[in-house]
Amino acid sequence: MRLLLARRPALWQWTSQERKDLAKGLLFISPWLIGLVAFTVYPALSSLYYGFTRYDIVQAPRWVGLGNYEQILRDKEMPRVLYNSLYMALIGVPATLLISFLSAAFLNQKMRWRSVLRTGAFVPSVVPVVASAMVWLWLLNTQFGLINSLLKSWSLPSIPFLSSPSWAKPSLILINCWASGGTMIIFLASLQDVPQSLYDAAKVDGANARTCFWHVTIPMVTPAILYNLLIGLIDVFQSFTFAWILTKGGPYSATEFYAVYLYQNAFQFMKMGYASAMAWMLFVVVLAVTLALFRTSARWVYYRGANE
Amino acid sequence: MQQQRVSRRRFLRWSLLGAAATSMAACKPQVVEKEVVKEVTKEVEKMVTQVVEVTPVPTKVEQVTIDFWWGWTPEVHVNTLNGVCRRFEELNPDIKVQTAQHEWGPKLLTAIAAGTPPDLSEGGWPGELAARGALLELEPYIANSKTISKESYNQASWDVGTVNGKIYGIPALEQFVYEGQIGSVELYEKEGLKLPDDLPVTLGEAMAQIKTYTRRNDAGDITLLWGDIDRYSLYWYELVVGKHAYNAGAGAYDFSDPLWAEVLRWTGNLYQMLGPDKVDAFHSSFSQWTSVAANSFASGTQAWQSPSGYWEVGETAKTAPGKQFCWYWTPVWENRRGVKCVQTGGHTVFIPKAAKHPDQAWRLIEFLVSPEALKMIFNGSGFLTATRAFLDDPGQVVDFYKYPGLRFWVDSLLQADEVWSEAPGPIPGFAADKWGKAVDSVVLGQATPEQALAELQRLVDEEVANVTKQ
Numbered sequence: 001m002r003l004l005l006a007r008r009p010a011l012w013q014w015t016s017q018e019r020k021d022l023a024k025g026l027l028f029i030s031p032w033l034i035g036l037v038a039f040t041v042y043p044a045l046s047s048l049y050y051g052f053t054r055y056d057i058v059q060a061p062r063w064v065g066l067g068n069y070e071q072i073l074r075d076k077e078m079p080r081v082l083y084n085s086l087y088m089a090l091i092g093v094p095a096t097l098l099i100s101f102l103s104a105a106f107l108n109q110k111m112r113w114r115s116v117l118r119t120g121a122f123v124p125s126v127v128p129v130v131a132s133a134m135v136w137l138w139l140l141n142t143q144f145g146l147i148n149s150l151l152k153s154w155s156l157p158s159i160p161f162l163s164s165p166s167w168a169k170p171s172l173i174l175i176n177c178w179a180s181g182g183t184m185i186i187f188l189a190s191l192q193d194v195p196q197s198l199y200d201a202a203k204v205d206g207a208n209a210r211t212c213f214w215h216v217t218i219p220m221v222t223p224a225i226l227y228n229l230l231i232g233l234i235d236v237f238q239s240f241t242f243a244w245i246l247t248k249g250g251p252y253s254a255t256e257f258y259a260v261y262l263y264q265n266a267f268q269f270m271k272m273g274y275a276s277a278m279a280w281m282l283f284v285v286v287l288a289v290t291l292a293l294f295r296t297s298a299r300w301v302y303y304r305g306a307n308e
Numbered sequence: 309m310q311q312q313r314v315s316r317r318r319f320l321r322w323s324l325l326g327a328a329a330t331s332m333a334a335c336k337p338q339v340v341e342k343e344v345v346k347e348v349t350k351e352v353e354k355m356v357t358q359v360v361e362v363t364p365v366p367t368k369v370e371q372v373t374i375d376f377w378w379g380w381t382p383e384v385h386v387n388t389l390n391g392v393c394r395r396f397e398e399l400n401p402d403i404k405v406q407t408a409q410h411e412w413g414p415k416l417l418t419a420i421a422a423g424t425p426p427d428l429s430e431g432g433w434p435g436e437l438a439a440r441g442a443l444l445e446l447e448p449y450i451a452n453s454k455t456i457s458k459e460s461y462n463q464a465s466w467d468v469g470t471v472n473g474k475i476y477g478i479p480a481l482e483q484f485v486y487e488g489q490i491g492s493v494e495l496y497e498k499e500g501l502k503l504p505d506d507l508p509v510t511l512g513e514a515m516a517q518i519k520t521y522t523r524r525n526d527a528g529d530i531t532l533l534w535g536d537i538d539r540y541s542l543y544w545y546e547l548v549v550g551k552h553a554y555n556a557g558a559g560a561y562d563f564s565d566p567l568w569a570e571v572l573r574w575t576g577n578l579y580q581m582l583g584p585d586k587v588d589a590f591h592s593s594f595s596q597w598t599s600v601a602a603n604s605f606a607s608g609t610q611a612w613q614s615p616s617g618y619w620e621v622g623e624t625a626k627t628a629p630g631k632q633f634c635w636y637w638t639p640v641w642e643n644r645r646g647v648k649c650v651q652t653g654g655h656t657v658f659i660p661k662a663a664k665h666p667d668q669a670w671r672l673i674e675f676l677v678s679p680e681a682l683k684m685i686f687n688g689s690g691f692l693t694a695t696r697a698f699l700d701d702p703g704q705v706v707d708f709y710k711y712p713g714l715r716f717w718v719d720s721l722l723q724a725d726e727v728w729s730e731a732p733g734p735i736p737g738f739a740a741d742k743w744g745k746a747v748d749s750v751v752l753g754q755a756t757p758e759q760a761l762a763e764l765q766r767l768v769d770e771e772v773a774n775v776t777k778q
Binding site for chain 2 (some may be wrong): 054056057058059076077141142143144152157158160162163164165166167250251252253264266267268269270
């Protein structure tokens with residue numbers, strides 16, 4: 001390992017062949033590099049600059065220093081927006097992880113039609129978001145939706161899934177769980193990677209199924225849990241599409257998440273400078289959460305072979 | 309077999325030399341027999357001169373292509389407006405119109421920011437763009453136009469496209485009259501009520517009717533919503549209280565009048581009585597928009613609504629055939645009982661400052677408000693524009709009997725005690741959003757009307773200052 005990471009000589013010390021190889025390599029990846037610079041690096045750096053300006057997209061930006069950041073801290077809508085996003089992060093992400101993990105554990109069992117069931121569980125994650133949103137819109141309709149029709153047929157009261165401020169976020173979590181096929185696949189791969197020998201050894205030591213699950217399975221899939229948790233948190237802080245299509249941030253701002261509010265500021269209120277500052281604040285928060293998770297990961301994530 | 313290899317450097321060198329030689333050859337005068345050419349040229353010139361003398365060659369029209377964007381995407385509107393553009397091209401062979409939709413989304417803003425806007429665009433509120441210097445001032449065009457003058461519209465219509473006293477938008481495509489009320493004849497008669505006599509004149513009366521006649525099922529869901537309002541429509545509330553939220557003269561919003569708090573309180577009471585989530589659940593099944601199939605009026609699950617607009621006349625004819633509706637003046641606050649007021653407004657067309665062909669775009673504007681185009685638009689889409697020429701002789705465009713109820717709207721502009729305009733100001737979108745938030749906070753009991761209005765006032769003041777500073 002140490003050998004692989006041995007320090008390379010500086011560029012000016014490279015041989016002519018090495019430089020040629022580098023040029024060839026860069027040439028081959030240039031389409032991606034150009035795309036990265038034009039559509040990621042440049043916009044990201046621009047937004048960093050715009051975050052320090054008052055910029056309405058139409059007129060030239062005007063430097064305001066930390067004005068936008070100060071305004072974000074004073075923005076009276078921010079607590080509600082943050083509450084909505086944190087609700088999704090603290091309830092939605094764990095719920096999605098749990099459902100995905102249980103689905104993966106179930107689909108890891110030997111059973112008939114296993115491949116079909118796995119495919120069925122994964123398909124929702126590849127359905128275009130807009131199409132699935134429209135289907136959910138009707139499934140969750142209070143008067144005519146399939147779910148409420150079933151509830152009515154069992155003489156149960158209907159649920160105003162997307163029209164009640166208290167039900168809107170749980171409804172979006174439900175949809176996120178449905179579309180979590182990608183998370184489920186990662187868990188499934190991780191479960192399949194747990195060596196059978198560990199279970200056999202545990203059984204020899206007298207462990208029952210429950211003990212095996214908590215002391216063998218869970219520790220062995222913790223890297224997948226960490227990965228899915230991180231990706232889930234990053235995704236949830238950027239929640240936009242379902243909320244925008246299904247509820248437009250409503251009802252009563254109940255699904256006005258951080259990204260929705262950011263979009264409104266940028267394109268509806270023409271406050272691109274403010275929105276850029278919001279985007280960088282989000283970046284800092286996500287970075288902090290990610291670093292904190294990595295810091296704690298040493299205590300609860302088990303990497304097989306890490307100490308070998 | 310020995311391969312003869314050409315090094316890359318050598319290949320590049322020869323390629324470069326070859327390219328240079330080709331370029332020089334292309335620039336070099338052609339080697340031809342000069343004398344022969346001279347003779348041939350003379351002969352050709354003779355022939356051409358003879359032909360020109362007998363047959364006048366039509367001068368080739370240099371065609372300019374202009375881009376025209378609008379927001380509507382439904383096929384019926386797209387086809388209609390494309391048809392209007394094709395007719396314009398027939399009349400103006402030097403102009404070709406390329407059309408697209410911006411869906412009132414960020415597309416137009418992005419194009420303006422990129423310096424590649426369309427030559428002409430439709431939009432609801434030009435105020436936000438005009439206030440930021442993105443639109444062309446149209447006064448000079450109006451001054452030189454034979455078709456459009458200050459007399460072409462009444463002042464209320466002009467106000468929609470006017471920012472800081474300057475005209476940036478011309479009322480066109482769909483710019484007529486609204487802010488009334490609609491009542492279902494069938495449902496009112498079922499309760500022994502007559503129309504229009506029993507339609508509410510004040511918000512108090514509206515509340516009483518809604519409370520009395522709204523029906524629910526055992527689960528508490530609304531099965532018949534007697535009436536509803538558009539609680540996010542700041543403009544409707546302006547008519548109700550008789551005050552503009554934005555004072556163009558002062559360049560500021562003003563929500564200090566106690567009536568604003570009163571109407572907010574009334575709104576809060578209305579929705580708390582109905583249940584805010586119950587109303588939203590009802591509308592998620594039965595749309596308020598009469599253009600939507602199975603809307604609440606077509607399905608017979610809603611009897612009354614305000615605000616209401618002239619477009620509902622044609623829409624209900626299509627979505628609720630056989631059902632009768634009555635349109636009337638909007639109910640107002642008690643202190644304004646009996647005041648007949650309507651609002652004119654809707655859409656304008658404007659020319660972005662960076663448009664490549666503003667003159668040609670102006671010619672298209674002139675056509676869009678001509679009686680011929682108005683007729684095409686009305687017949688295709690049902691949209692009307694309140695030009696003075698149209699109001700003087702609506703019969704040239706509108707068949708009053710085609711849609712029951714249309715007469716009320718056409719006459720309302722002439723019979724109203726007050727004709728209001730949208731008077732957009734520099735931040736209409738922002739102000740409308742924050743008004744909605746203020747209403748929501750009162751409806752959910754999170755703030756008193758006074759607190760909600762104080763916060764609204766603070767936000768719009770701050771934003772106006774920001775825009776003005778810019």
